[in-house]
Amino acid sequence: MxxxxxxxxxxxxxxxxxxxxxxxxxxxxxxxxxxxxxxxKRTLLDDYSRERGAIVVDGQNIAESVPVDDQYQWLRRYPQGPLYSQVTGFYSYVVGAPYGLEHASNDLLSGDSDSLFVNRVTDLLTGRRTAGATIELTLNAKAQKAADEALGDSRGAVVALDPRTGAILAMVSHPEYDPNPLSSHNLGTASSAWKTLSTDPDRAYTNRAIGGNLYPPGSTFKVVTAAAALEDGLVQDENSSVPGPATLDLPLTDTNLPNENRQACGPDDRTTLLRALEISCNTAFGSLGLELGGEKLRAQAAKFGFGDTLNVPLRVTPSSVPADLNAPQAAQSAIGQYDVRTTPLQMAMVAAGIANGGRVMTPYLIDSVRSADLDTISGSPQPVELSQAVSERTAQILTTMMVGVVENGSGARAQISGVAVAGKTGTAQHDPGKPPHAWFISFAPADDPKVAVAVVVEDGGVTGSEVGGGRVAAPIAKAVMEAVLQ
Structure with a gap:
């Protein structure tokens, strides 16, 4: 060659x-x-030509695929419209990547999960087109509707948990959106819907219950401060005497910490821990923050879940208490201000942990998974303890104090006839010139808890008063608790 x-x-x-x-x-x-x-787009077309599994709440489909006579073969539909939009998200050919549970559980819904391998092999042998799995959620339809209606036109979020298991019973975020136009096979309709949603200044696409721009918790965080003081031995019980002057002199700064009404919380500038929580005495909890210091506050918050990255399976943005707090910052953090930031889910976990004898359960949203043949792929999960946040004794003391808030303090509008309710109001300062956020956390019945709730209403508070949390947020929590208990 x-x-x-x-x-x-x-x-x-x-x-x-x-x-x-x-x-x-x-x-x-x-x-x-x-x-x-x-x-x-070839992958998307292949996915669209496969029947996607349904998402179910209390036996009703909140997301489903229906057959259509076009190139896509199946249309994704959301029968409840906006009600579950922040949970389900959407599945759209125009957008490409799914949102919400459509994304977090895409492998199950599309049929590609490893847990469905046997089903795919069977489908291959029989020549049947593979279908996705059906996901049944832990949500309570009545609680979800109650939260949605009670929140109304306000921006904010509501989360309800079963404190015994961590099951999420309600998850509502406002403003919401209708996912149906986004899944439309009319590309013009879908594109227009996505442009509107993605440029929405109110960020309707954000699930405020678990993410977005996190909130200062305001006075609801005083429950965590009280827990830290009890666990540390700084106070012995709800009747322990604590400082309660009209203004707390903070070291290292000329700025002091006043009470909202500019009055002392008790005679001789003293009050009990119980009364301090009932009337949300800033100086009492700021004083505890000074004595505890930032690291003990941060450590106690961490035991309730602050700092943890959770997937429910929706990804939850971690809540946070800043590190290396100086004395004034520790005092401000002790009343839920400075740079403390949290999700409503996290504050629901705080309430649920106290309700559950100090044990915080890992929250979860999926109750069971079934194949297209209705075979159970995975049943109701075993509850998983996330942490022992406080002792059972401390949890009982905190429960007594939170019942006092509802019966004798700022949370009176959460009262339910014949049911003992434990709760805590909050008013959280944020952007200068804007009204504070209104908060309420609670659980009921206080002696046998079955539901824990956290509510935040953006700009729903009144500057210098707990009235916002009690007047605006507490009735929303009440409606959700009643829906579960009934």
């Missing part, structure tokens, strides 16, 4: 080798990532 032919043969061999290597890389190495690319 002469040299030119030999060189051409080598070149052809190299080209074939490059082709084989390229094909191998594409099919074996990059196949998964290419398949998951939002710009890969």
């Amino acid at each position: 002469n040299a030119p032919i030999r060189r051409i043969s080598v070149l052809i061999a190299l080209l074939f080798t490059a082709l084989l290597v390229s094909a191998t890389v594409l099919q074996a190495v990059q196949a998964r990532s290419l398949g998951q690319m939002t710009a890969n």
